[in-house]
Amino acid sequence: LSASFAKAKTTLKVAVEPTYPPFELLGENNEIDGFDVDLFKAIAQASDFEIAFVTMQFDGMIPALQAKTVDAAIAAMTITAERQKVVDFSRPYFRSGLAIAIKADNTEITSLESLQNKKVAVQIGTTGAAEAAKIPGAKISTFDSSPLVLQELINGNVDAAINDAAVTLYAIKENNLKSIKIINQLLTEEYYGIPTPKGSPYLNDINKGLAIILGNGTYNRLYRKWFNA
Numbered sequence: 001l002s003a004s005f006a007k008a009k010t011t012l013k014v015a016v017e018p019t020y021p022p023f024e025l026l027g028e029n030n031e032i033d034g035f036d037v038d039l040f041k042a043i044a045q046a047s048d049f050e051i052a053f054v055t056m057q058f059d060g061m062i063p064a065l066q067a068k069t070v071d072a073a074i075a076a077m078t079i080t081a082e083r084q085k086v087v088d089f090s091r092p093y094f095r096s097g098l099a100i101a102i103k104a105d106n107t108e109i110t111s112l113e114s115l116q117n118k119k120v121a122v123q124i125g126t127t128g129a130a131e132a133a134k135i136p137g138a139k140i141s142t143f144d145s146s147p148l149v150l151q152e153l154i155n156g157n158v159d160a161a162i163n164d165a166a167v168t169l170y171a172i173k174e175n176n177l178k179s180i181k182i183i184n185q186l187l188t189e190e191y192y193g194i195p196t197p198k199g200s201p202y203l204n205d206i207n208k209g210l211a212i213i214l215g216n217g218t219y220n221r222l223y224r225k226w227f228n229a
């Protein structure tokens with residue numbers, strides 16, 4: 001007789017902020033969905049752990065990781081030197097960059113330089129907010145989420161919004177927004193990574209899973225699913 005006992009799988013608590021489509025969003029039946037969400041599920045399957053998503057605001061994630069109330073976050077989070085001081089990151093999984101969004105009929109704003117002394121909307125705690133803070137004389141309005149940032153521009157309360165290009169482009173396309181556009185020239189080149197608390201015992205498994213799905217076609221399938229590429 002041989003008895004086999006399935007080893008209980010580890011469950012990682014993963015922070016997510018579901019208003020950042022196509023990376024994080026609420027899909028049918030209010031299920032957390034998106035490229036990042038599918039990606040993390042595939043990583044978990046490849047590395048044989050379970051995940052429980054915990055919803056929180058983007059700017060709460062780094063503090064939550066530092067306090068170890070979550071084991072990881074998946075949030076289109078750019079790997080930055082500043083964040084690396086307080087959290088660890090997986091290997092990069094997505095190349096991104098910031099774009100300036102303006103009204104479709106605006107011909108005056110053509111670059112970062114032309115945002116001097118203008119009104120700019122950004123999301124709190126993001127690389128977009130950090131970039132906007134460098135513009136001389138700009139009046140910055142800060143919002144909790146990306147949809148609120150774009151709404152402020154649509155409403156005409158600001159001259160521009162700075163956000164991750166893929167997210168703004170997706171919002172324009174998905175909602176058929178005719179009143180806003182992006183300036184083609186990206187402001188930055190950024191790479192998303194999965195952050196964990198410093199010294200996390202799970203970072204290895206996350207990187208291992210990421211390597212597996214990059215190698216076996218799963219990453220490419222998910223990329224095509226969410227970016228129609």
Ligand code: GLN
Nearest residue numbers: 020075076077078126127
């Ligand atoms: N990539 C940006 C950052 O890391 C925005 C992320 C987000 O708003 N979810 O700051």
